[in-house]
Amino acid sequence: MPPDQPTPLLGGLSPADFMRRHWQKKPLLIRQAIPGMRAPIRATALRRLAREDDVESRLIWREDGEWAMEHGPFSRLPKASEPDWTLLVQGVDLHDDAIAALRDRFRFVPDARLDDAMISIAGTGGGVGPHVDSYDVFLLQAAGRRRWRISQQKDLELQPDVPLRILQDFRAEEEYVLEPGDMLYLPPQVAHDGVAMDPDCMTISIGFRAPRRAELARGLLEAAADALPGMPATAGERLYRDASQPATATPAALPEALVDEALTAFAAVRLDRALAADFLGAYLSEPKPGVVFEPADADCSPLDADWPQSGTLVLARSTRVLYTGRKLFINGEPAEAPASARLRALADTRRLACAGRAPSEAEREALETWREAGWLHWVPDDAR
Numbered sequence: 118m119p120p121d122q123p124t125p126l127l128g129g130l131s132p133a134d135f136m137r138r139h140w141q142k143k144p145l146l147i148r149q150a151i152p153g154m155r156a157p158i159r160a161t162a163l164r165r166l167a168r169e170d171d172v173e174s175r176l177i178w179r180e181d182g183e184w185a186m187e188h189g190p191f192s193r194l195p196k197a198s199e200p201d202w203t204l205l206v207q208g209v210d211l212h213d214d215a216i217a218a219l220r221d222r223f224r225f226v227p228d229a230r231l232d233d234a235m236i237s238i239a240g241t242g243g244g245v246g247p248h249v250d251s252y253d254v255f256l257l258q259a260a261g262r263r264r265w266r267i268s269q270q271k272d273l274e275l276q277p278d279v280p281l282r283i284l285q286d287f288r289a290e291e292e293y294v295l296e297p298g299d300m301l302y303l304p305p306q307v308a309h310d311g312v313a314m315d316p317d318c319m320t321i322s323i324g325f326r327a328p329r330r331a332e333l334a335r336g337l338l339e340a341a342a343d344a345l346p347g348m349p350a351t352a353g354e355r356l357y358r359d360a361s362q363p364a365t366a367t368p369a370a371l372p373e374a375l376v377d378e379a380l381t382a383f384a385a386v387r388l389d390r391a392l393a394a395d396f397l398g399a400y401l402s403e404p405k406p407g408v409v410f411e412p413a414d415a416d417c418s419p420l421d422a423d424w425p426q427s428g429t430l431v432l433a434r435s436t437r438v439l440y441t442g443r444k445l446f447i448n449g450e451p452a453e454a455p456a457s458a459r460l461r462a463l464a465d466t467r468r469l470a471c472a473g474r475a476p477s478e479a480e481r482e483a484l485e486t487w488r489e490a491g492w493l494h495w496v497p498d499d500a501r
Contacts, residue, residue: 132225154298157215210234239313247287247310261318340396398446410491454483
């Protein structure tokens with residue numbers, strides 16, 4: 118989607134206008150973000166996913182006024198006609214092409230921020246209670262109606278002894294009823310409460326993660342520590358020396374010289390933009406837990422030996438690719454090939470037409486490695 122092109126998805130705003138006016142700033146209600154919306158996945162398919170061991174799911178319900186929650190997989194789920202229950206299925210975009218295509222309509226936000234597409238189905242009255250999220254989310258109504266109440270209140274104290282993070286004192290400031298095709302964008306820390314108004318109410322949540330500073334700092338320090346074995350012996354392997362240490366009458370006291378040595382050693386650790394980019398590229402391209410890639414068909418010709426003259430290379434739904442400068446990261450690993458214009462285009466569009474000028478040897482070897490791992494697939498022209 119061109120950044121400056123207005124789109125119904127954002128209520129007539131362009132992605133550039135939306136990011137400037139609303140992203141991380143204020144909510145936005147969008148009527149008919151997707152006109153004529155029909156659920157891109159059936160409720161029965163979601164129920165099947167919730168039975169799988171490798172799919173994260175939760176069932177939330179109220180019984181005698183008390184909240185309860187259970188984690189999947191589930192052998193039995195409530196009937197659509199039963200009230201006051203919600204089924205949440207995480208990462209549906211990793212299992213369904215239509216949901217992955219829907220997710221990709223929000224790629225005006227950097228992929229490094231994308232979490233997943235979660236889908237909830239609920240019986241009448243179902244919800245998860247008033248709460249706040251630490252991430253940005255687009256709440257797209259896919260089937261049935263849901264009443265949303267939102268508040269930008271400062272009081273975020275939670276109810277005690279409840280299996281969910283439910284606000285103690287939620288005071289709604291605005292209220293909307295969303296019908297299929299309507300969408301609500303919420304930045305982090307906006308209190309909200311959604312309640313299903315119809316059986317098999319379906320809401321698709323496109324969520325964007327925001328790493329905490331402590332998480333980033335810890336990861337960066339770990340990346341720096343991993344680089345220490347490569348330091349010259351004169352720097353990284355030098356032993357602490359205390360030839361001037363006098364005899365002591367207080368042997369349990371920590372020597373000040375050893376404290377100074379530790380600080381000097383830390384100051385020698387390389388912490389710069391290159392290290393940060395390498396850490397973030399690998400960390401943020403790591404696939405979701407539990408993701409399994411299907412190996413390539415052994416009967417297909419290897420790309421590094423027999424480059425196809427037709428068809429398209431398409432990244433697998435679960436594959437994550439990021440790049441910075443000449444470095445490219447795929448599924449948590451640095452690519453052996455540099456981030457050429459061709460590979461950056463593959464990362465940005467998630468597909469690469471095979472017709473035309475053949476890739477370089479380094480590009481072909483990288484693409485074949487990814488194909489063998491199941492990270493991308495060759496799709497013939499007549500199958501698209």
